Amino acid sequence: MHDIKAIRAEPAAFDAALARRGVAPASARLLALDAELRGLQTTQQEALAQRNDASRAIGAAKAAKDEATAAALMAVVAELKESLPALDDQVRDLGAAMTAALAEIANLPAADVPEGADEHGNVVLHVNGTKPEFGFKPLEHDTLAVRFGYDPDAAAAIAGARFAVLAGPLARLHRALGQFMIDTQTATRGYSETVVPLLVRDNALFGTGQLPKFEEDLFKTTDGRYLIPTAEVSLTNLVRESILDAENLPLRLTALTPCFRSEAGSAGRDTRGLIRQHQFEKCELVAITTPDTAAAEHEYMAASAEAILDKLGLHYRRMLLCTGDMGFSAQKTYDLEVWLPGQNAFREISSISNCGDFQARRMDARFKARGEKGTAFVHTLNGSGLAVGRTLVAVIENYQQADGSVHIPEVLWPYMGGVTKLVPNA
Structure with a gap:
């Protein structure tokens, strides 16, 4: 399995090593998946943080007898609870797709391995x-x-x-x-x-x-x-x-x-x-x-x-x-x-x-x-x-x-x- 962080850091070197094996460049495809996955993970984390903040604020609003604010916050939490499972599924599925994409690529040859087709x-x-x-x-x-x-x-x-x-x-x-x-x-x-x-x-x-x-x-x-x-x-x-x-x-x-x-x-x-x-x-x-x-x-x-x-x-x-x-x-x-x-x-x-x-x-x-x-x-x-x-x-x-x-x-x-x-x- 390859390290996506290493590919992210040196995509050209990764593709050059694959080329020595006769394998087509793969960094662009992998990095596009990586960017999409990291974007979804950020959205997921932000939604979780928003839900947690709203949940805490509900208690404060109720303590202040601000029922309108509490109701609005409860509506936000309910909406997030409904949308988060779908977001979790997307992150899981895209993560699995990333693992599968990395898993199908052969190991990179060591520097002292001679180049050859067969x-x-x-x-x-x-x-x-x-x-x-x-x-x-x-x-x-x-x-x-x-x-x-x-x-x-x-x-x-x-x-x-x-x-x-x-x-x-x-x-x-x-x-x-x-x-x-x-x-x-x-x-x-x-x-x-x-x-x-x-x-x-x-x-x-x-x-x-x-x-x-x-x-x-x-x-x-x-x-x-x-x-x-x-x-x-x-x-x-x-x-x-x-x-x-x-x-x-x-x-x-x-x-x-x-x-x-x-x-x-x-x-x-x-x-x-x-x-x-x-x-x-x-x-x-x-x-x-x-x-x-x-x-x-x-x-x-x-x-x-x-x-x-x-x-x-x-x-x-x-x-x-x-x-x-x-x-x-x-x-x-x-x-x-x-x-x-x-x-x-x-x-x-x-x-x-x-x-x-x-x-x-x-x-x-x-x-x-x-x-x-x-x-x-x-x-x-x-x-x-x-x-x-x-x-x-x-x-x-x-x-x-x-x-x-x-x-x-x-x-x-x-x-x-x-x-x-x-x-x-x-």
Whole structure:
């Protein structure tokens, strides 16, 4: 959510920042609504003051036995009581219209975000690890996975497209990856493990920015709740409508949960395999912090996600997303892209965003520094540490062997019950 006071103070700067995102100027429309709303509020306040003054004057007139004046004043109060509800409705409706207008506008990009229309404008910041070398043509993950317990036909019969059934050692590897991620983030990176609701109300999704703009990407239940598209929604909303002690920040939270997305805007993309699913698991990272530490926290969160890839020995790169490729709520985003030899390409495996105070304004989440009078909005950050299914894809593609087996990275052995490689099913 944007601050109308900031737009009022620098409308040209606001429009210039929107232009960097490829969004049309909006300050004139917003300021016209703002002026109308403030005018109505002034009229409302004046009417209330007039009613209160008249009410007090009635008592004085009656005490002075000035019945004519008292009657005239009572007529004024009666008229105001009749007109004020309509004025209250106008203020409420226009206030809601202002909130809706502000809520539909994406966050403004940070100054150091490169300008660009799409993913082609993203910038490589660094590349880690080395590409594996094969003495054979590496296979894509979906061809490999069916040998070890991936059954897309069974999933389709049960639920339709973009679902997966994993069985046997492959299912265990999937579970091992999730457990390894959550253990690493809690034991070595300082994130607090949290169990959160998978069903949330619409105000929670409004708070993190999925609603109202992206409702088509969500699964909605018959009682009006929504399945979470990411644990970011539940974790970030833990601080909604609260005032935190600055000394307790940053607050670092993590959760390993199923996630649910309709993938409404991805028709025809990654229809095979495990890359783009309606249901998947993810180890989510969320940080709640102060404005002056948010940039450092962004770097820390990105390093926390990279730690998983480093421990798994995977080749990857960090990308700085351009203005045209960032998510709605982000002011700056890093993507981690892992090398998939079967596809001979880098693919996204984590997205780590600094949202500034954009989500906090929508949730009314604040902090107070000790010794200071006022409060300020917290800054929120979120990222994947990592997406489990995509990490499974990366492991089986990068560790495939000439004999058709898949070597399991040693760091996962404690989670695999003695299984150190996947062997094709008979």
